[in-house]
Structure formats: C-alpha cells, structure tokens
Amino acid sequence: MSTTLITEDTDAPINTEQQSREKRDRLLSWLMPIVMLGAAIGYWEWAVWYFEVPHYLIPAPSRIGQTLITDGPSLMVSAWFTVKLTLLSLLLAVVGGVALGALFALSRTVEMSLFPFAVILQVTPVVAIAPLILIYVHSTFAALLICAWIVAFFPILSGTVIGLRSADHNLRDLFTLYRATPWQRLRFLLAPSALPQFMSALKVAGGLALIGAVVAEFVAGAAGQNTGLASRIIESSFRSEIPRMFAALVLVSLLGIVIFLLTSWASRRVLGHWHESELRREH
C-alpha cells in the first residue's frame, strides 16, 4: 500500500463574498432599528398633521420635542429624582439579594426559615403595600425607595440562590479533594458559576426597579408630595397637558432603555469570553 501525503503551499483563494456579507450584516444590525424607529416617528408626525388630530388628544412628535425643551429644566429635576430612586433601589436590591442569597446557599435552615417572607414580599402587589409604607415611613423618598426595592429584590435573590447552587458537581468534588476553604470555594467556584444567573437576574431587576419606582410614585403622587417623573405624568393629566405627559413618558422610556443597555453591556463584559449566552456565533 502506498500513501500520498498532500501538502499545501499556496494560499487558498479568499471568499470575498462571505466577508462582504458579514460586513453588510454588521451594518444592517445597527441601521435597521434606527431606520424603522425613524420611519415610525415620521409616520406619527405625518398622520397627526394629515388627520388634523388636535394636540390635546395626540401631540405630534415635534410638539413633544418642543415641550421637552421648554419644560426641560423642571422635567430634568423630576427625571433626576426618578433616576436616583431607581438606581438606588437597584443597588440595594443587589446588595440585599446577593447577601441573603449567599446565606441561603450556605444554609438550608436559613433558607427554609426566611424563604416564606421573601415569597410573601414578592407575590403581594407593590401597589397594595405602597399606601401603608407611605403612612409608616416619614420620608417620602425612603418610602418610595422601599417600594421599588421590594420589586427589584426578589429576582436578584432567586437568581443568586439558583446560580450559587448550579456549580458543576465534579468541580465541587475537585475543590473538596484539594481541601478548599469555604471562602476559596465561594470565590473561585460558586461565585463564577453563579454569574450567568445573576447577570440575567440583574437585567430583569433593572427593569423592575424602574417599574417599582414609577408605581410607587403614582401611589404617592396623588398626595402631591414629590417630584418624580411619574408624579409629573399624573399632575399633567389632571391639568390635561397631554404633550407634557408624553414628554415625561419619553424620559421614563429613555431611562428604561439606558438601564437595559447598561445591564446588557455589563452582562457581555462579565460573561462574553466564556458563557454560551453571550458568545457570538459564526454563521
């Protein structure tokens, strides 16, 4: 039997078609959402003008933009209030959720004793608890913070608990074999294993913190004691200032989008180099 070895010493022709297709795909992934969004806003503007819809029913985007500029300073103060409320409640939810989650993962007894409280907090609608909290807590900001925190806290807690438990059992054995201390086990095995679940919980909690903040402001806003974006929406609706309602709504939306982008970016930063959920696949 004779064997022939095949050697390759010339460069293979480059598939330029495939390369340009990839370039086009990258461009389209940015361009398409922008174009579609622009088209939708353009149609809205045109439809309001064409059907002569009065601005106190549905304002045109241009009028909303104008309101954003004229009412800008006062709206910004409200926006800052909501931003503070949302981010602070998210931060406290992360701190509390991770601490309690770690405690749950370490001890079944603690989990069994405290889990009912976590579930009760989660299943009771925040709108129902908010009036009570507003009565008992003197500072409105603190009361709103508690409401938003309740909503954002649970996903972080359950994500952390599930994440910490999801470490590969062979790797656990390996750490046992090498007599790892509890701290080493947490630092080098459990925490990294928990990151995928934690990051997806963070994305959910980011959105929920904003919802919690808005809902709490609605409840408190009727009492007219604070200046968040949601209470501006209510206040404007009492005065039938529809463009200002839309302007505040745009700001709430923007805040939600920024939180979503930030948490998604963080997730990619943390998991991008190893976890399936954030890996780019070649087509």
Next chain:
Amino acid sequence: MSTPIIRMDRVTRRFGKDVLAVDNMSMDIEAGEFISFLGPSGCGKSTALKMIAGLLPVSAGTIDIERPSGASEQDLAFVFQEPTLMPWATVFDNVYLPLRLAGVKRAEAMPRVMAILAEVGLTKFAKTYPRALSGGMKMRVSIARAMVTHPRILLMDEPFAALDEMTRSKLNNDVVRLAKEHGLTVIFVTHSVFEAVYLSSRIIVMAARPGRVAADIPMQTPWPRDESWRTSVEFSAVAQSVSETLKGTLHVDDLDH
C-alpha cells in the same frame, strides 16, 4: 515485601437500604503499580475510586493510604470522566487551581504550571479558554491539572470514554509515559478490555450487583509497552482471556441491554 501504598480492607458502600454498590472489597496496591478497575456499568468501580479519593465515605471497612512523613502537599489527584474545567478560566488558571488552593502565589506557580503544560504539549494554549479546545486537549488540561501538585497517586475515572479512537490511544500513551516518568501509582477505571490490557500492570475485574472484585489479574508482559504491542498476538490472547473472565461475571439479563 514493602507496605502497600493503598490498602483496602473489607470496604463496603451502600446507597440507601437496598443498593449495595461495593461489597467487601479488599486489596493491597503497591507503589508504582498501574491498576485498572475493569467492569460493566454499575459494578461499583467508580464508587470504589471515589472512596479511595475520600470523596465518598465508606459504609464499612477501612481504606489506608500510606503517606510518608513530611508529605504536606496534595499527594492524590483525580481525573474525572469529563474534563471538568472551569469555563470562565484560561488553561493556565485551570491548571494553576490546585496550587492556588494550596496558597501558592501565581509568580511562584508559573514555572511549575508551564512545565506541566509543556509535558502535555499545551504550552501554546496557556491563555486559551476551554471552549476553544478539542475534547482531547481539554482532557490533557485535566491531566495537567492533576499532575501539577506532583501527586504520588493518580485516580482516573473512565477519563477517555468520550474520546475518539485516535485521541484515546494517543492519550493512553501519554498517561503511561507520565506514570513512568513521575513514578506514579495509577488506578484507572475503564470498561474497555483493550484499554485495560494495554495500560495496566494489574487488572481488577469487577462484577455487578453487588459490586465486587471478580478477578485479580497480574499482567505478565513487561510494563510499559509500546504501540506495536497493540497489534501483537500476545495482546490479542491476553485481551481474549480477560474478556472471557469479564463475560463470566455478567448476569444473563445484563446481556440484553
């Protein structure tokens, strides 16, 4: 005769009330032996290995591992059926793990990690993440991690079962070479007769329900053997006789599935 490095005395392991995974297993293992636990699934070979590693408690009996005085570092290593690498860490960090857990600083560990990576031919991949490696390469990282503490005993739980034939045979030779160069005592769990015959200096054939030692076969052929022995008449003859022993341990109903 010297004291055995591992002595198992009437070791028994139960799971729950009814399942007897390992029943009354006794044996002495001498330093430098390359032992295979060979048997069908469910014969308790992995359970026995995990008990030796201290990862599973025994239900009855004792396992004594002889430790020379002053042996402070990890002297027993385990290679799992899956590569069991940390996907978030590079090849270097995966191999560095046992030293890191023992408190060795990164700079101090560097030459040792790189030396063992060189031995398994992965120097170029120190900064690579496991997902970019082939199955065989992942297994070599796993072996390097086991070897980095310079253990005296290496326990391997069907490490190459999921690999293709070529890779498996290559890794077989690598393990034998490492075992010889480092003077290791190896216990190698496998269900492949050919693998057991090629690798071992002694084969323990195990039977199922309850898991027990069915035969203890010392291999006459000098160890280690080279690749050409795989195609020799002697190899076929030994493999056939071990196969017969193994078949004799099977229950009739085992052959259906």
